[in-house]
Amino acid sequence: MGSGSIDKDKLRSYATAVWGYKQGEMVSLLIQIGDRLGLYKALDGAGQVTAKDLADKTGLKERWLLEWLRGQAAARLLDYHDGDLFELSTEGALVLADEENSLAFAAGAFSGGTPPDTVDKLVDAFRTGIGLSYEDLGPNAAHRTERMLGPWTKQEFVPKIIPALDGVQAKLEKGAVAADVGCGGGIALMAMASAFPNSEFHGYDPSRHAIDRCQDKIDAQGLKNVELHVAGGEALPRNPTYDFVITFDCIHDMTRPGEVISAIRRSLKDEGTWLIKDIRSHPDFKENLRNPFLAMFYGFSVSACMSSALSEPGGAGLGTLGFNPAVARKMVSDAGFTRFLEHDFEDPSNLYYEARP
Ligand SMILES: C[S@@+](CC[C@H](N)C(=O)[O-])C[C@H]1O[C@@H](n2cnc3c(N)ncnc32)[C@H](O)[C@@H]1O
Numbered sequence: 502m503g504s505g506s507i508d509k510d511k512l513r514s515y516a517t518a519v520w521g522y523k524q525g526e527m528v529s530l531l532i533q534i535g536d537r538l539g540l541y542k543a544l545d546g547a548g549q550v551t552a553k554d555l556a557d558k559t560g561l562k563e564r565w566l567l568e569w570l571r572g573q574a575a576a577r578l579l580d581y582h583d584g585d586l587f588e589l590s591t592e593g594a595l596v597l598a599d600e601e602n603s604l605a606f607a608a609g610a611f612s613g614g615t616p617p618d619t620v621d622k623l624v625d626a627f628r629t630g631i632g633l634s635y636e637d638l639g640p641n642a643a644h645r646t647e648r649m650l651g652p653w654t655k656q657e658f659v660p661k662i663i664p665a666l667d668g669v670q671a672k673l674e675k676g677a678v679a680a681d682v683g684c685g686g687g688i689a690l691m692a693m694a695s696a697f698p699n700s701e702f703h704g705y706d707p708s709r710h711a712i713d714r715c716q717d718k719i720d721a722q723g724l725k726n727v728e729l730h731v732a733g734g735e736a737l738p739r740n741p742t743y744d745f746v747i748t749f750d751c752i753h754d755m756t757r758p759g760e761v762i763s764a765i766r767r768s769l770k771d772e773g774t775w776l777i778k779d780i781r782s783h784p785d786f787k788e789n790l791r792n793p794f795l796a797m798f799y800g801f802s803v804s805a806c807m808s809s810a811l812s813e814p815g816g817a818g819l820g821t822l823g824f825n826p827a828v829a830r831k832m833v834s835d836a837g838f839t840r841f842l843e844h845d846f847e848d849p850s851n852l853y854y855e856a857r858p
Pocket residue numbers: 635636646647650651682683684685686687688705706707708711732733734735748749750751754755756757761809
């Protein structure tokens with residue numbers, strides 16, 4: 502037991518904070534269930550509904566829905582009205598229901614907690630120092646990443662971000678060769694490939710689960726201009742091949758980011774462009790403490806990003822917050838890039854860097 506007298510108010514507020522995280526875990530579960538069952542979509546635009554109304558609409562059991570609806574109202578995610586009526590507000594629908602059109606969509610991030618066997622492996626990683634790669638995390642991790650990062654990429658990358666880069670859109674329209682390194686489930690890759698049919702796109706990712714997800718999408722969309730590689734960025738061509746390379750939310754996950762950055766430099770044509778998207782962070786931990794979601798980012802880091810970046814001996818281990826603008830600028834210039842431009846596209850979680858040889 503700690504030394505010193507006990508401040509009862511501090512004890513109460515500390516315990517409340519800790520139980521608040523447990524409450525977050527349980528609310529997360531109810532969000533995941535609601536998302537999987539399509540309940541938010543069913544509530545979107547439906548106005549005030551009873552559990553029976555929702556049961557009639559979805560074919561699900563009324564008693565289970567009532568408990569879920571009351572839990573959602575308790576979490577203030579649904580408005581509650583007299584007569585056990587529940588309502589998803591317009592704003593709530595943008596966060597929980599509208600995956601295709603809303604930049605605020607967040608329900609896709611709730612795809613279940615960390616499986617017990619992964620927790621065992623993470624506990625072990627604190628002893629061995631060796632973490633788990635995205636491949637080790639299995640297919641669910643690739644799916645979760647894709648739904649969490651997808652809305653921004655799908656809605657903003659082609660219409661807003663590519664046109665802001667020097668000369669890239671014109672090259673892609675005419676016919677260029679581009680690579681998505683660390684492509685994950687391929688949201689950015691597919692967005693580019695369908696928007697620019699005259700160009701050719703290569704996706705690289707060492708996780709077979711991620712590449713399988715890309716392949717399914719290519720088949721479903723019948724895209725003929727995409728080529729996939731189950732390989733890390735280390736395996737990029739050694740001669741200038743690409744007009745455009747992107748790395749989205751992945752440099753900080755790599756065991757050897759310096760090697761991959763050098764490989765990108767070698768594979769890029771002299772007039773090419775490398776677009777980096779990475780977490781909005783600051784070199785100073787105290788500055789980062791202003792971020793209200795910092796604790797969540799450290800959770801992502803231990804469970805996925807830093808773990809992946811330490812998944813082989815000697816891994817760099819940058820982690821979620823590790824590729825901040827200062828580190829990015831230095832590593833990019835060390836690899837021989839001479840132009841480095843920071844873009845803020847008002848993505849709440851990420852900054853974008855345009856690097857050119
Ligand atoms: C957070 S996910 C991002 C995926 C995708 N870019 C997106 O925005 O949805 C990070 C990805 O980096 C990949 N990765 C890890 N090490 C890598 C390496 N050395 N080269 C290329 N990709 C790597 C992982 O397999 C994982 O799919």
